Amino acid sequence: MQVSLYRYDPDQDVKPHMQHTSVEVPEGSDLMVLDVLEMLKAEDPSLSFRRSCREGVCGSDGINMNGKNGLACITPLSEAAPRGKLELRPLPGLPVIRDLVVDLTQFYQQYEKVKPWLINDAAPPAQERLQSPEDREKLDGLYECILCACCTTSCPSFWWNPDKFVGPAGLLQAYRFLADSRDTATEERLSDLEDPFSVFRCRGIMNCTSVCPRDLNPTRAIGKIKAMLVTHGT
Amino acid sequence: MVTNVTSFGRSGLSDFVLQRVSAVVLGAFGLCVGGWFAVNPDAGQAAFAAWFSSTPMVVFATLSVAALVAHAWIGMWTVGTDYLRPHYFGRASTVVRLAYQGLTAALLFGYLVWALAVIWGAR
Numbered sequence: 001m002q003v004s005l006y007r008y009d010p011d012q013d014v015k016p017h018m019q020h021t022s023v024e025v026p027e028g029s030d031l032m033v034l035d036v037l038e039m040l041k042a043e044d045p046s047l048s049f050r051r052s053c054r055e056g057v058c059g060s061d062g063i064n065m066n067g068k069n070g071l072a073c074i075t076p077l078s079e080a081a082p083r084g085k086l087e088l089r090p091l092p093g094l095p096v097i098r099d100l101v102v103d104l105t106q107f108y109q110q111y112e113k114v115k116p117w118l119i120n121d122a123a124p125p126a127q128e129r130l131q132s133p134e135d136r137e138k139l140d141g142l143y144e145c146i147l148c149a150c151c152t153t154s155c156p157s158f159w160w161n162p163d164k165f166v167g168p169a170g171l172l173q174a175y176r177f178l179a180d181s182r183d184t185a186t187e188e189r190l191s192d193l194e195d196p197f198s199v200f201r202c203r204g205i206m207n208c209t210s211v212c213p214r215d216l217n218p219t220r221a222i223g224k225i226k227a228m229l230v231t232h233g234t
Numbered sequence: 235m236v237t238n239v240t241s242f243g244r245s246g247l248s249d250f251v252l253q254r255v256s257a258v259v260l261g262a263f264g265l266c267v268g269g270w271f272a273v274n275p276d277a278g279q280a281a282f283a284a285w286f287s288s289t290p291m292v293v294f295a296t297l298s299v300a301a302l303v304a305h306a307w308i309g310m311w312t313v314g315t316d317y318l319r320p321h322y323f324g325r326a327s328t329v330v331r332l333a334y335q336g337l338t339a340a341l342l343f344g345y346l347v348w349a350l351a352v353i354w355g356a357r
Contacts, residue, residue: 156316157316160316160317160319160321161315161316161319194245194246194247195238195245195246196238196241196245196246196249196312196315197238197246197315198246199246200246200247200249200250201246201312201316226250229247229250230247230250230251233247233248233251234251
């Protein structure tokens, strides 16, 4: 299989370049893209990429494969490169540290902005804050995010305003706490989001939903935040 | 919260609502004028001018022009703040963006005055 790799070593390269190489894929197998990266790294140990659990749980190996973001460990070659040519690039829109490794600082800063923790000023009960099964069900499809950044880095609104637009991953978490019956900071959370950029820069193009490796739907969550803002603000 | 003094209502929520309300107004105006032509296929300029200069139509047209200006400003402002960024223009991006916004505001103000002169001048 032919592979084009984005390479950039800030200590040696003036600017990034594409490295064209090939790997021998065993006949009849359907390797994951991460397996191909490991084969390439065995030949060239200087190749840099993040990885950890290799089963789609840790979210470390988010990269751009033939133009689409995803997790290398759970993306089979048959899906990423059905025509036998594989192009691997770092997640778009973030500064590249080296090869396929990007600097996620802005991504985490936006995530932190939405205060992704439960806020409840009432005195805590002896054991735990209870929630009805119906209220708990409202969090399904929201809490499962693994923060791989595939969604946020596929969003043009984030590419253009990474310092102002929270991005789909952060907004999914914002709605996760807005929808939580135990959270009492709804007004404060909404007032933090009503500016022209944080939420409203989302144009609903659904790139985020299309690439999410957990099949979550940030666009729907963002729509619900907008609906809550309209309800509370009009 | 990200503050911005050049957005229409200085609030994403008010811009969001205003953009949709203005779109409904413009859609209704378009349907109204289009509908008049549909039910009066043989009408000439005199009949149209008489209908268009009636008080309800003058008020509706004025409201529609105001909606158009608000809608256009919000849309153009959004485009400008997406594309006229340091990524493309470096340190000059603020000057470029302000010039773009100033030009847009001047054009929209000109269109507003022109349209009001046409609408109210016909009476």
